Amino acid sequence: xxxxxxIFTRFYWLATFVLFGLAIATxxxxxxxxxxxxxxxxxxxxxxxxxxxxxxxxxxxxxGSVGYAMKHDARWDRLAASAARVAVILCSVVLLxxxxxxxxxxxxxxxxxxxxxxxxxxxxxxxxxxMVRMSIxxxxxxxxISAVYGIIxxxxxxxxxxxxxxxxxxxxxxxxxAPEMRLTLAAWFVxxxxxxxxxxxxxxxxxxxxxxxxPVDEAAAAAPGRFTWVGEVM
Amino acid sequence: MTTNTQRLGSGLALPLAxxxxxxxxxxxxxxxxxxxxxxxxxxxxxxxxxxxxxxLGLGAQNAMTAFSATAVLWVAxxxxxxxxxxxxxxxxxxDAVLAALLMAPIDRGVIYLAKLASxxxxxxxxxxxxxxxxxxxxxxxxxxxxxxxAVVMILSIVGFAAVGTLFSAMVSSSRLQGGLLAxxxxxxxxxxxxxxxxxxxxxxxxxxxxxxxxxxxxIAFDLIxxxxxxxxxxxxxxx
Numbered sequence: 475x476x477x478x479x480x481i482f483t484r485f486y487w488l489a490t491f492v493l494f495g496l497a498i499a500t501x502x503x504x505x506x507x508x509x510x511x512x513x514x515x516x517x518x519x520x521x522x523x524x525x526x527x528x529x530x531x532x533x534x535x536x537x538g539s540v541g542y543a544m545k546h547d548a549r550w551d552r553l554a555a556s557a558a559r560v561a562v563i564l565c566s567v568v569l570l571x572x573x574x575x576x577x578x579x580x581x582x583x584x585x586x587x588x589x590x591x592x593x594x595x596x597x598x599x600x601x602x603x604x605m606v607r608m609s610i611x612x613x614x615x616x617x618x619i620s621a622v623y624g625i626i627x628x629x630x631x632x633x634x635x636x637x638x639x640x641x642x643x644x645x646x647x648x649x650x651x652a653p654e655m656r657l658t659l660a661a662w663f664v665x666x667x668x669x670x671x672x673x674x675x676x677x678x679x680x681x682x683x684x685x686x687x688x689p690v691d692e693a694a695a696a697a698p699g700r701f702t703w704v705g706e707v708m
Numbered sequence: 709m710t711t712n713t714q715r716l717g718s719g720l721a722l723p724l725a726x727x728x729x730x731x732x733x734x735x736x737x738x739x740x741x742x743x744x745x746x747x748x749x750x751x752x753x754x755x756x757x758x759x760x761x762x763x764l765g766l767g768a769q770n771a772m773t774a775f776s777a778t779a780v781l782w783v784a785x786x787x788x789x790x791x792x793x794x795x796x797x798x799x800x801x802x803d804a805v806l807a808a809l810l811m812a813p814i815d816r817g818v819i820y821l822a823k824l825a826s827x828x829x830x831x832x833x834x835x836x837x838x839x840x841x842x843x844x845x846x847x848x849x850x851x852x853x854x855x856x857x858a859v860v861m862i863l864s865i866v867g868f869a870a871v872g873t874l875f876s877a878m879v880s881s882s883r884l885q886g887g888l889l890a891x892x893x894x895x896x897x898x899x900x901x902x903x904x905x906x907x908x909x910x911x912x913x914x915x916x917x918x919x920x921x922x923x924x925x926x927i928a929f930d931l932i933x934x935x936x937x938x939x940x941x942x943x944x945x946x947x
Binding site: 543591595598599602605606609615618619622623625626627629630633634636637638639640641 | 871874875878879888891892895896898899902903906921922924925928929932933936940943944946
């Protein structure tokens with residue numbers, strides 16, 4: 475017998491993949507080909523929703539970090555860790571699709587244009603978040619350091635955005651889309667957002683299971699005792 | 709009760725007391741450094757080495773542009789700075805000095821500000837040696853706007869030290885792998901590197917005084933990370 479949660483999970487992933495199939499069918503058959511760039515422009519329908527989803531995953535990581543800082547509850551830490559992992563995956567997709575598109579549009583794989591640089595710095599910030607987590611054995615200490623880094627990394631994002639704007643830009647500032655193109659973009663946004671939420675939830679479940687399997691005495695041995703200032707007790 | 713009444717009754721006494729505590733702690737750090745001389749010498753030599761290696765790698769025979777000279781100086785500041793943060797925090801770890809410091813009736817925000825001030829003194833001392841070396845080696849002419857250069861660099865170094873001091877306290881407390889501090893500090897400080905190099909380019913190539921978004925980003929970075937670091941320092945500090 476399957477639990478309601480399992481049925482919901484299966485339905486959720488089935489719906490996500492069906493919507494992805496529909497989005498691919500839309501872009502292949504319904505969406506017009508852009509006049510200047512040709513078929514390669516269609517990578518945009520994946521690129522933009524994934525970029526927006528990356529920011530959302532970073533935001534969830536920040537919320538998890540702030541939640542842990544305020545509540546000291548391991549669930550917030552797991553949420554932040556899961557979101558950071560998904561953010562890195564999505565940001566990698568943004569970088570790859572951006573590079574493929576750039577190669578076709580500008581003739582080179584990489585340019586130090588503001589948005590490409592911004593994506594790279596964002597990717598680095600959250601890859602380091604994952605590296606920091608991997609480097610710390612004590613679960614309690616890992617959660618504290620990750621939460622502080624998660625907060626600081628997210629606060630750094632707008633500053634990175636403002637600073638990269640000082641670089642010379644060849645990226646399009648704003649694009650005007652035909653109604654069919656807008657519909658295709660909407661058709662891609664839904665499954666990409668569902669995929670993002672689904673990946674974060676799945677990773678969260680894995681983190682919860684891993685934590686539950688960590689023997690309590692091992693976790694306690696790895697965590698150094700909290701130092702208590704005598705004045706606080708008195 | 710008396711302590712609480714004193715605290716509530718003397719609003720001005722508290723900042724003054726905190727300033728005295730900061731001055732006392734900074735004096736302690738600098739006295740240790742003046743006697744042991746284990747940080748400043750090492751860090752300065754590293755800075756000069758980096759400038760030399762990068763200069764040779766980039767082709768030292770040609771005079772550098774403002775952009776590349778600033779970038780070279782930044783690499784030297786970043787690596788020297790990280791080593792400086794590691795060393796100054798390691799001093800506190802030796803013989804469980806930090807545990808004793810945490811037991812003292814001092815607010816931990818004060819400990820942060822004192823550590824930041826000590827680090828700033830050391831990094832600015834290193835910058836005061838490494839920068840003229842870079843200028844001398846590469847024929848980089850600062851005469852057009854020395855004040856603008858100093859303002860941009862000092863604002864950037866304050867932000868860098870704010871983040872570095874916090875992270876050094878976090879990293880030094882655990883059995884963490886080496887190099888983690890550099891890995892944490894570098895991506896966070898990238899806006900500083902980017903903005904200051906761009907501002908130097910504007911100042912020395914285009915002869916435009918630094919201002920606008922660039923200077924705003926530097927000031928915002930300093931304010932945001934000074935405040936956040938000061939707030940969370942108490943939480944991350946462990947003996």
